[in-house]
Amino acid sequence: MRTTIVIGAGLSGLMGALALAEAGLRPLLLAKGQGATHWTAGTIDVWGADERSPREAVQAIRASQSYHPYALIGVHAVEEAIARFRALTEASRYPYVGGLERNVPLPTAAGALRPAALMPVTMAAGDMRLGGDVLIAGFRELRDFYPPFIAANLAAQGIAARGMYLTLPPAFRRREYTTITFARMFDDPAFRSEIGRQLRAHRGNASRIGLPAVLGLRDPLGAVAHLQNESGAQVFEIPTLPPSVPGIRLFTLFQNAIEQAGGRLQIGSEVIRGEGQDRHLTTIWSEAAARQQAHRVERALLATGGIAGGGIRADHTGIVRETALDLPVRAPASRADWFAPRFLDPQGHAIYAAGVAADARLRPLGADGEIVYENVAVAGATLAGADTVRERSRSGVALATGWAAGRILAGLVS
Amino acid sequence: MTVIPEDQIEHSLEQSLDYCIKCNICTAACPVSAATDRFPGPKYVGPQAQRFRHERQPSPDESVDYCSGCRVCNEVCPTGVRIAELNARARARMAAERGIPLRNRLISRSGLIGRLGAGPQAPLANALLGFKPLRVIIERTLGIAREAPLPAFSRYTFRSWFRRRRAPQTTNGAPKRQVVYFHGCSANYYEPWIGKAVVAVLEHNGVEVLLPRQRCCGLPLLSNGDFAAARRAHEANVAFLAPYALRNIPIVGASTSCTLTLKEEAPELLGMHSDTVRAVARQTYDIFEFLRMLHERGELRTDFHPIERTLPYHPPCQLRAHRIGRPALDVLELVPGLRLVETHASCCGIAGTYGLKVEKYQISMNVGAPLFETVRRSGANLALCDSETCRWQISHGAGVAARHPIEILAEAYGLVT
Numbered sequence: 001m002r003t004t005i006v007i008g009a010g011l012s013g014l015m016g017a018l019a020l021a022e023a024g025l026r027p028l029l030l031a032k033g034q035g036a037t038h039w040t041a042g043t044i045d046v047w048g049a050d051e052r053s054p055r056e057a058v059q060a061i062r063a064s065q066s067y068h069p070y071a072l073i074g075v076h077a078v079e080e081a082i083a084r085f086r087a088l089t090e091a092s093r094y095p096y097v098g099g100l101e102r103n104v105p106l107p108t109a110a111g112a113l114r115p116a117a118l119m120p121v122t123m124a125a126g127d128m129r130l131g132g133d134v135l136i137a138g139f140r141e142l143r144d145f146y147p148p149f150i151a152a153n154l155a156a157q158g159i160a161a162r163g164m165y166l167t168l169p170p171a172f173r174r175r176e177y178t179t180i181t182f183a184r185m186f187d188d189p190a191f192r193s194e195i196g197r198q199l200r201a202h203r204g205n206a207s208r209i210g211l212p213a214v215l216g217l218r219d220p221l222g223a224v225a226h227l228q229n230e231s232g233a234q235v236f237e238i239p240t241l242p243p244s245v246p247g248i249r250l251f252t253l254f255q256n257a258i259e260q261a262g263g264r265l266q267i268g269s270e271v272i273r274g275e276g277q278d279r280h281l282t283t284i285w286s287e288a289a290a291r292q293q294a295h296r297v298e299r300a301l302l303a304t305g306g307i308a309g310g311g312i313r314a315d316h317t318g319i320v321r322e323t324a325l326d327l328p329v330r331a332p333a334s335r336a337d338w339f340a341p342r343f344l345d346p347q348g349h350a351i352y353a354a355g356v357a358a359d360a361r362l363r364p365l366g367a368d369g370e371i372v373y374e375n376v377a378v379a380g381a382t383l384a385g386a387d388t389v390r391e392r393s394r395s396g397v398a399l400a401t402g403w404a405a406g407r408i409l410a411g412l413v414s
Numbered sequence: 415m416t417v418i419p420e421d422q423i424e425h426s427l428e429q430s431l432d433y434c435i436k437c438n439i440c441t442a443a444c445p446v447s448a449a450t451d452r453f454p455g456p457k458y459v460g461p462q463a464q465r466f467r468h469e470r471q472p473s474p475d476e477s478v479d480y481c482s483g484c485r486v487c488n489e490v491c492p493t494g495v496r497i498a499e500l501n502a503r504a505r506a507r508m509a510a511e512r513g514i515p516l517r518n519r520l521i522s523r524s525g526l527i528g529r530l531g532a533g534p535q536a537p538l539a540n541a542l543l544g545f546k547p548l549r550v551i552i553e554r555t556l557g558i559a560r561e562a563p564l565p566a567f568s569r570y571t572f573r574s575w576f577r578r579r580r581a582p583q584t585t586n587g588a589p590k591r592q593v594v595y596f597h598g599c600s601a602n603y604y605e606p607w608i609g610k611a612v613v614a615v616l617e618h619n620g621v622e623v624l625l626p627r628q629r630c631c632g633l634p635l636l637s638n639g640d641f642a643a644a645r646r647a648h649e650a651n652v653a654f655l656a657p658y659a660l661r662n663i664p665i666v667g668a669s670t671s672c673t674l675t676l677k678e679e680a681p682e683l684l685g686m687h688s689d690t691v692r693a694v695a696r697q698t699y700d701i702f703e704f705l706r707m708l709h710e711r712g713e714l715r716t717d718f719h720p721i722e723r724t725l726p727y728h729p730p731c732q733l734r735a736h737r738i739g740r741p742a743l744d745v746l747e748l749v750p751g752l753r754l755v756e757t758h759a760s761c762c763g764i765a766g767t768y769g770l771k772v773e774k775y776q777i778s779m780n781v782g783a784p785l786f787e788t789v790r791r792s793g794a795n796l797a798l799c800d801s802e803t804c805r806w807q808i809s810h811g812a813g814v815a816a817r818h819p820i821e822i823l824a825e826a827y828g829l830v831t
Contacts, residue, residue, distance in 0.1 A: 001710055001744075028739070033492035038439050175451040176458075180442040243442040259756070266739045268489035288737035290677035290695040296710070310492065 002028035002264060003296050004409070005284060007271045007324050008303035008311065010036030011395055012380025012402030014254040015081065016301040018088070019406025021261035028295065029263065030286050032270035034251065035309055036380075036398070041114075041239035042213065042246025043123065044085070044096065044399055046078065048103055048115035048392030055100035067330075067385035069397045072360050073404040075100075078396070081403035082118065092253040093221060095121050105129060107136075107210060107238050109145050111153025111161075115392060120246055122215060122224050125208050125236035128154070134161040135206035135233070137199060141168055141177040144241045145212045164202055169194045182214035183245045186223050196230020203233050213237035214245050217252075269293065271304075274325035281373040284325070299375045299409045302327070302356070302364070303402055306381030306388075312355055314338075320354050322382065325373075328366045330357040330384040348387040355384035361413075362405045377405035424685070427464075427500055433493040434461035440487035440497055445761040446480060449780035453480035456487035459504075460497035467504060473511060478504045480774070482765035482781070483637045484731040498735075502636060502683050509639025517557045521767045522638040525630035528603030531567035540566045559775035563764070563810035565604040565802070572602045572609035576625050582617050590622040593704070594658045594665045598672035599630050600802035608802075611824040612668050612701055618827050619708060619715050624663070627654045631675040634767050636683055648680040648691075656690035659697040668701040668820050670733040670800045671766065677736065700733065700800070701820055702741035709745060718826040720751040726792040727754040727819070728785060728808065730801035731761050742800055742819040749826040754798065754819075759785030762799075764807035779811060786811035798822060 006017040009031035020027040046054035058078055061070045070078065082099065089096045096118045098104060103115035106126045113128055128134075134154065136147040147163030154161035172185050185191045199209055209227075215237055216223035227235045239246065255265055269286040274297070276282045281300055285292040304311030304324050314320045318335030322328075331354035332338050338351035357365040362377040379401040381388060388394035407413045434457065441447060441455035453459070459478045466474040478501050487497040509518075520527070531539040542548055549560040593616060601609035613623050632647030655665055655676075667673040676698040681691050699707070708714040729740055743754055762782045763769050769778025789797045789812040797816045799805045805816035 032494065034439050034443070034490045035492035038442065038492075039437060176447070176454045178438055178441050178455075180448070184448070242437045243439050248442065255758075264740065264743075266737075268734065269737045269739070270494070286737065289674060289735065290698060293738050 001296065002026050003298035004028065005030060005295055005297055005300040006303065007031070007284070007300065008305060008309075008380070008382075009034060009251070009265065009267060010303060010305055010309060010380060011250070011398035012405070013301065013303035014251070014258065015085070015399055015402030016303055016377075016379055016406035016409075017258045017263050017265075018084075018254060018261065019403055019412075020301070020410055021258050021263035023406075023410035023412060024262065025299075025410055027258070027263045027301075029258070029265045030269045030271050030295070031265070031267050032310065034267060036305060037247040037251040038243045040244055040247055040395065041116075042120060042244055042250055043106065043114075043116035043239070044082070044098070044118035044395045045115065045392045046100060046117040046396030049390060053100065053102050054117045054396065058100070065385065067357065069383045069386050069401050070393075071385075072358060072362065072383075073401060077404045078400040081400040084403060085399055086118070088257055089120070089253065092257070093219070094249055094253060097121050097124050107150065107154060109150060109212070109238055109240055111150040113157065117396060120220070120237070120249075122220050122237045122246075123213070123239075125234040126210055126238060128159055130208070132160070132207040133205045134159060134208050134210060135199075135203050136161055136163045136210045136238070137166050137202070138163075138212050139168055139177075139182070140165050142179070142182055142212055142214070142240075143177070145238075150210070150238070162204070162206065166195060166198050179212070179214045179240050179243055179245050180248075182212070183217045186214060186216040187218045189226065192223055192226045193230060196227050199227065199231035199233070203231060206233055208234045208236060210236050210238045212240045214240065217245065217249060220249060271324040274300075276373055279371055279374050281325070281376050297375070300373075301377050301379060301402075301405050301409055302382055303379045303398075303405070304382055306355055307351070309381055311382040314351065314354070320351075322356055325376070327356050327364045327372055327378075329354060348390040352387040352389060353385055356382050357384045361408050362401065375409075377409050379405040427496055427503070430494060430496045431461045431464055434495045435493055437492070439490050439492060443486050443490040443760060445484065445486060445763070445781045446482050446777065449763075450480065450777045452777070453477055456481070456497045456501070460487065460500045461495050464500050464504070467507070473504065473508045476508070479508065480777070481505065482761070482763070482768040482778070484761045484765050485735040486731060486760050489734055499682060506636075506639040506641045506683075510641075514638060514640055515557070517771070518638040518767075519640065520556065521558065521770055522634035522640055522643075523630070524599040524634055528567070528599045532569075532571050532603035533567075534569060536567035536569045553772055557772045558770050559772045562770040562775055563806040564770075565600070565806050568604055568606050570606060572597050572606040573625065575606055575610065576613070590620060592622045592624055592663050594624045594626060594655060594663055596628055596631075596655070596665050596667040596672055596676065596698070597625075598667060598669040600669055605802060605818075608668055608818050608820060611818070611820045611829070612666070614824050614829040615701075615705070615820060615827060616666070618829055619705075619713070624658065626658065629654075631672040632680055633671050633675040636675070636679055637766050637768070641684060644680065645684050645686070648675075648684060648686060651676065652690050652694050655694045659693040660690070662697065664704060665694065665698045666701050666704045667698070668800070668818060669802055670700055670730055670736065671803075673698050673700050674732050674735055700736060700738065700741060702745050702800070703736070703738050705823075706741045706744045709748070714745070715827070716748055718749045719828050721749055721822065721826055722751040723794075724753040724755065724792075725794050725822075726757050726789050726797045728757045728759065728762065728789075728797060728799040728804065730799055730804045731765070733800050742798070746819055746823060749823070752822070752826070755792065757785055757788045759788055761785070762804040762807045762811070764803045766803055769807060778807070782807055782811045789814060
């Protein structure tokens with residue numbers, strides 16, 4: 001029987017499940033569906049709200065914002081999580097590069113620059129400080145990725161960029177295209193050869209070529225190397241709109257690692273309530289056909305996300321709830337306090353930092369500061385105290401608190 | 415939209431449209447749209463096309479017929495849109511508008527086909543269906559693909575075996591736990607040994623097996639859009655099973671699609687919500703779900719002989735749609751030496767009767783290709799899967815034997831079935 005339960009299949013739940021599986025606790029991960037990984041760029045953004053390095057920012061938060069998730073776990077825990085994550089991705093032949101020392105400005109599909117602390121090596125040559133001419137290439141068939149638009153916006157920021165459309169080889173034409181359709185095409189060496197030839201013909205002075213982040217699901221490293229050989233330029237991926245191919249790669253490598261370490265994933269099973277006594281969560285129930293499935297709980301990690309991910313729900317009456325275990329939520333007292341008067345207020349909007357308050361061991365706290373459940377740890381965007389979109393810290397907070405929560409529940413943190 | 419009496423699901427389906435944020439996670443996961451252009455994907459056909467489906471107006475698109483009903487979209491949707499149900503109802507509406515082809519009427523009546531083929535006449539029926547020129551004629555006239563994997567009829571039915579066997583001794587007259595076994599068409603007409611394994615395992619664990627009358631669960635009718643016939647089937651089954659369900663006697667099945675139909679598909683798609691329908695749904699269990707529950711209560715015997723084998727295990731779509739995890743893995747983990755490796759292929763492609771149809775056969779084989787490859791690469795000469803049509807498809811596509819996990823469990827108990 002699996003009594004170590006992780007709720008949520010985003011980055012924090014996956015990191016937590018990995019920690020618990022490696023500790024031999026055979027976690028069962030329950031999730032309503034697939035989410036955060038498939039929705040997001042696949043970079044690890046630790047801090048990008050200002051010019052400080054991620055390390056400086058995390059250290060400063062420790063001193064100034066005691067409720068912030070980074071403050072709860074400390075910079076050392078962030079480092080540990082990143083080290084484990086890098087080792088995992090390397091072992092999975094999809095290595096991430098970067099760290100806490102500096103952010104790398106990577107282009108978005110709108111041609112803006114977005115700071116990331118870590119990125120898959122397939123995106124590394126997208127570092128826009130590197131100089132030289134850049135070619136942005138894409139396909140008319142892939143919506144929401146317009147190379148001329150991306151290049152124009154990069155050029156407006158002083159980057160020598162040019163955009164062009166590639167021609168889809170007739171044998172690969174389909175009726176509908178998504179990022180996944182393209183990723184499957186790039187898994188095919190014949191397709192890559194043809195695209196590589198087109199890139200070589202059109203690259204001109206460009207030393208680097210940016211393509212949508214759809215360069216294969218099976219062996220993206222091999223795909224990038226192949227395209228580089230054919231085109232004669234460095235190739236990098238630019239994140240797309242969902243579904244995110246880099247995110248799917250991440251989910252898959254986590255799934256494999258967790259299962260190999262004895263864990264299990266159960267996607268499509270929404271946790272809808274929990275029950276406990278004496279500050280001990282004893283049972284949770286997940287939605288199932290005809291009747292709910294009960295799970296006996298020895299320890300649980302709550303990582304269901306925030307308002308965007310469905311872990312926190314706010315309704316029109318102003319009530320803000322945690323959806324899985326109905327834990328107390330720290331949120332503005334009334335709906336009138338949710339938003340600052342200005343849309344782009346530098347302080348952000350209070351509702352975005354709503355979530356479950358936790359102590360240094362990430363245990364959920366009530367309004368009185370009392371621990372609700374001793375055997376529960378909360379991670380990721382479910383935690384209160386961070387406006388991760390404004391801070392550009394969403395994936396960093398998820399990674400670090402997910403790992404920390406897993407280690408704490410496994411009894412590996414004193 | 416077809417008006418269905420006492421229908422509560424329609425409203426929730428319509429409401430669930432609003433949850434769709436167009437993230438395309440379902441499209442990314444859909445095994446059918448990956449294999450064919452004829453199906454543009456769950457998002458288009460489900461929540462998007464649904465906006466254009468109105469009462470007294472013709473169905474806006476035919477591609478919904480290419481949805482295989484595997485429910486992978488529901489499994490991965492992060493916001494809870496009920497895409498598979500939307501598609502099933504849209505297909506039923508199309509069937510009501512345009513009529514149901516003879517082929518679909520035929521292959522969706524698995525009980526009737528079973529009664530015709532199983533029994534002493536089975537060798538003849540099997541020889542006919544194995545005769546290639548006849549299959550070509552059937553393909554041309556009816557549209558059942560000549561290569562499609564059809565199971566062999568059994569020379570005896572499970573029910574006839576159950577009636578004739580010597581019932582086991584009751585233990586010391588103590589009141590025993592009882593369950594109803596819902597064998598479904600496949601165990602009765604094609605694979606009676608699976609029914610025997612179920613009975614053997616249950617009785618080994620001190621459970622008395624009851625076998626009331628039953629009909630086909632109606633899932634093939636539902637997936638071919640014949641809701642009227644499916645309703646009759648479910649009404650009959652509820653009448654047979656409710657007397658037990660109302661006494662809290664569990665209804666256990668080893669066919670994951672039959673149990674899902676009793677639990678959810680029939681009540682929800684047909685809008686049947688009476689107390690007896692609900693009671694049957696609540697008391698229905700997959701066999702391993704039931705055994706896992708016994709284990710959680712400390713009531714499952716664990717006197718297993720070791721089985722030193724590593725085997726690929728494919729959890730069928732219809733099992734995943736129960737949302738109960740991997741009960742077969744949970745129970746078989748208890749067998750010393752046995753290691754099962756989950757395949758992670760989303761679907762075998764057959765989807766009940768989908769892959770039998772000539773226009774869909776190749777799609778179903780392409781859908782199953784990653785699974786066949788995984789099974790072949792495992793090097794094992796046996797794959798495990800809880801669903802019968804998936805097993806037949808795996809054997810057909812991967813060229814290895816496929817068995818129900820209950821057969822391995824019976825073997826581990828040392829039970830001869």
